[in-house]
Amino acid sequence: MATIVLSTLGSFLGPLGHLVGTLAGNAIDNELFGPPDREGPRLKELAVSSSSYGNPIAALYGAMRVPGTVIWSTDLQESRSSESNGKGQPKTVTYSYSVSFAVALSSRPIDRIGRIWADGNLLRGAGGDLKSSGTMRVYNGLADQPVDPLLNAKLGDQCPAFRGCAYVVFEDLDLTDFGNRIPALSFEVFADGASDMIEKLVAGSGARADAGTRFPELTGFNHEGGSVRNVIGVVDRIHPLTPKLGEDGLSLAGDPDAASIAIALREPAIWEDGDFGKQSGQSHARANGTDRSFSALRYYDPARDYQPGMQHAGDGNGQVRTYQFPGALTAGNARELASKACALSLGMAETLSWRLAELDPAIEPGSLVTIPDTAGFWKVTAWEWRERGVEVQLARHRTTEPDGTGADAGASWTPLDRLAGETSLRVFETPWDGIGNSSGRKVFAAATSSAPHWHGAALYTVRDGALVETGEIVGTRARMGELVEPLFGSSALRFEAEASITVDLVDPASELHSTTIAGIAQGENRLLIGNEVVQFSQAQPLGDGRWHLTGLLRGRGGTEIEALAGHAQGAPVTLLNAELVPLSEETIGAITSEIAALGLGDPEPVIATLENAGVSLRPPCPVHPRISPGADGSIHLSWRRRARGQWLWPDEVEIPLVEQSESYLIGLGSPDQPVAQWDSNGPGLTIDGDQASALRLQYPGLQFWVRQRGSHALSRALGIGTLD
Known part of the structure; x- marks a missing residue:
């Protein structure tokens, strides 16, 4: 076999010389007798991580x-x-x-x-x-x-x-x-480039690999096992390599192409001894190259997330023989390489033995030659010295050009690469809604993201600039955003059917839903706008997370003072529903003023300041103030009590007290610095005539006010009337 002849020469240069010397002969042997078994790099289905002893690390x-x-x-x-x-x-x-x-x-x-x-x-x-x-x-x-x-x-x-x-x-x-x-x-x-892999493999072995061995189509290679010889042999099947032996020693070069200068062989020499050519000095043979070549190339395709792909050479007729190549290629390059390898295999099935009286020193393994009276190129695969000359083994060399036919990597499932979104956070306290413990603060965290991929965030309290874990996670998306336009003040006395707001939601996929007057009466569609609780009736989507909301009931839960003040453009808006995360008493107690959230998409902790602190424990201020002068010069003050958690004002029943006792603080002048104060255990106070006269004389024009005492806090002041 050709391998034996060339490997004999290469063996004088050590193991790598034996490897390179056999490379050219192997090409013929593989086509004529089938490729030998290899224990080296292989293409496999995508494997997954393991921890078994003895597994090679690629x-x-x-x-x-x-x-x-x-x-x-x-x-x-x-x-x-x-x-x-x-x-x-x-x-x-x-x-x-x-x-x-x-x-x-x-x-x-x-x-x-x-x-x-x-x-x-x-x-x-x-x-x-x-x-x-x-x-x-x-x-x-x-x-x-x-x-x-x-x-x-x-x-x-x-x-x-x-x-x-x-x-x-x-x-x-x-x-x-x-x-x-x-x-x-x-x-x-x-890793560093795969195109010069052959040069890296032979570096330090005493042999060389020139630039012709570079494999520009190769984008990746997995050398998982086997010797350097086997790796080179695997590559040679689709990217032919040529061994050369010169004064500088052994080297590898690329396969010669049509641009190479072919050496013209002389007429064959004729001598009597030997196995062939006694009459002509040559011997021609042809094997069935179709049976020995491969017609399909299987490889790793980066366009398929490195899943194996397959490209076919030729017209697809006949038996399919697949070559498994453990390298990464594009679909187009894989098809061209398969076509070229198939053409070369068919060409090398045609061999020629040629006798020469002497060997031209320029001829070496891999050289292209021409022979008299025969068209085309032949490639030198081996030679053998004889007593009267040299017997040269040649194989037909076919050059191929890209046929321009496109190649498709094929469809494959690719998981979505969604970036984790940054967290938007709001932390606030709301008026008590009448559910659960009236003595517990109702503090909620609302969080969401504008990105579709958001797994939630862990919550931390902020203490002296450091984050302290709470053990709580906000994992559901709150429906939150901001006002597109200002919301003007309202007396909050009745349902405003024509009033409207426009809201931009952080998450454009979030939705708001309409309800009826009956639904509003049951507490549906509550929004926290700034520190005011507002209910809305109709929700109309405008696209990209923008909503137009009409039919407003303002100042809910005792927030009529905030309703009267109104809200600026950009004021925060949050839907009060079950998507909010109520914070535990331990977390609430640890909050100084700020709380932080940290999710996968947050490069830095997202800090939010606690809004409306203490409002859930503060009674709403009384309503329906009245001041009445008495015939004896006295002044009678009256009002109507309200209670936390009572969002309706029923006339037919007494509103539950909620607080431990009913008690009020009444004052004259500024609530912060009153000139006089009184206490009352009921919704009224009478100031006798003498005291009233003294007050009129000393503090004319000052206003009376009343605050309800709760179990934990005072209500805000309700103005009753001025002192005449």
Whole structure:
């Protein structure tokens, strides 16, 4: 066989010389006798991370998708958090689990990590964002890379730095999305270019590889096992390589092309001994190249997220023979390479043995030659010295040009790479709605995001500039936004059917719904605009998260003072519904003035100041004030009591007190600095004639006011009337 002849020459230069010397002969042997079995790089279906002993760690070139090998892991770590089930409902305590582990990726240095897939979905996007909480550190496999701090803390001084091995460390990766287990991972890895891989492989061996060996179509290669010889042999099938032996030693070159200058062979020499050519000095043979070539190339396709793709050569007739190539190629390049390899295989099925009296020193393995009276090029694959001359083995060399036929990578499922959105946060206290404990503060966190991908955020209190965990998570999207135009003041005495507002919601996918007057009476469609509670009747979408709301009932829950003041453009608007997260008493007690949220898409904590603090414990101010002079010069003051949690004003029943006792503070002058004060245990006060006369003389024109004393706070002041 041709392999035997050429390898004999190469063996004088050591193992690599044997490798290169057999390369050209192998091309003929593979086509005539079928390719030999190889224990080397193979194309496989996408594998996932494992931790089995003895698995090779691949050497990666270019861009590839690899599973990696888990080389260290902690036990699962349990965390406890609570979530609201809506107003008046008990909280649900949930447990989540995280784990820290390290995954080896490449036995040679890499440049960076791209996307990461977990159970088929993206764990890390192209922008470098993790889709689950946790941190990731990448070690590129450099010779001076440091020891990972987490591994060092867990393993002590014996912890290796894994220098020369690229790996990643996940710390506290949240396993909620993966069934509380380490998911099946695969990594997009970028190493230095794959096009000059052959040069890198033979570097330091004593041999050389010139620029002709470069493989510009190759974007990635996974050298997972096998010798350098096998890797070169795998590449040679679709990117032919030529061995050369010169004064500088052994080298590899690219396959000659049509632009190469062919050497003209002399007429064949004739001698009697030998197996052929006794009459003509040559011997021609043709094998069935179709049966020995491959007609389909299977490869890794970056356009399919590195899933295997297949391209066919020729017209597709006859038996399909598939070559498995463990490299990354585009669909168009794969088709062209398959076509060229098929054409070369068919050409090499035609061989010619040629006798020469002497060998031209310019002729070497891989040289292109022409022979007398025969068109076309032939490639030198081997020669053998004889007593009377040299027997040269030739194979027909066909050149191919791109046929211009396009190639399609085919359809494949690709998970969406959605960036985690930044959190919008609002924290506020609302008037008590009559549900649950009247002595507990009603503080809510409302959060959402403008992005479609948002997994919620953890809540923290802010103390001296530091974040303190609360153990609470806001995971549902609140319907919140801002006023597009100012909302003017209102006396808030009746339903305003023609009044309207326009609102821009943070999340454009959020919706608002219309209701009836009966629905409003039942407390539906409550909005917190600034610190005023407003109800609306009709909701009309305008597109892109903008809504026009008509039919307003203002000043609800004792917020008529805020209704009278009105609201500026851009005032915050939040729908008061079960999507809000009620904060626990422990969290409320820890709030000084600010609270923070931190989600996956938040580069920095999102800080919100607590709005309307204390309003849930403050009684609403009384209503229906009246001042009446007595015949004896006395002054009679009266009002009507209201109670927290009573959003309606029924006339037929007495409103529940809610507070521990009924008590009022009445004053004259400024509520902050009154000139006189009185106490009352009922909704009225009479000032006798003598005192009233003295007040009229001393403080003419000052106003009387009243505040209800609650169990925890005073109401705001209600003006009753002026002193005449």
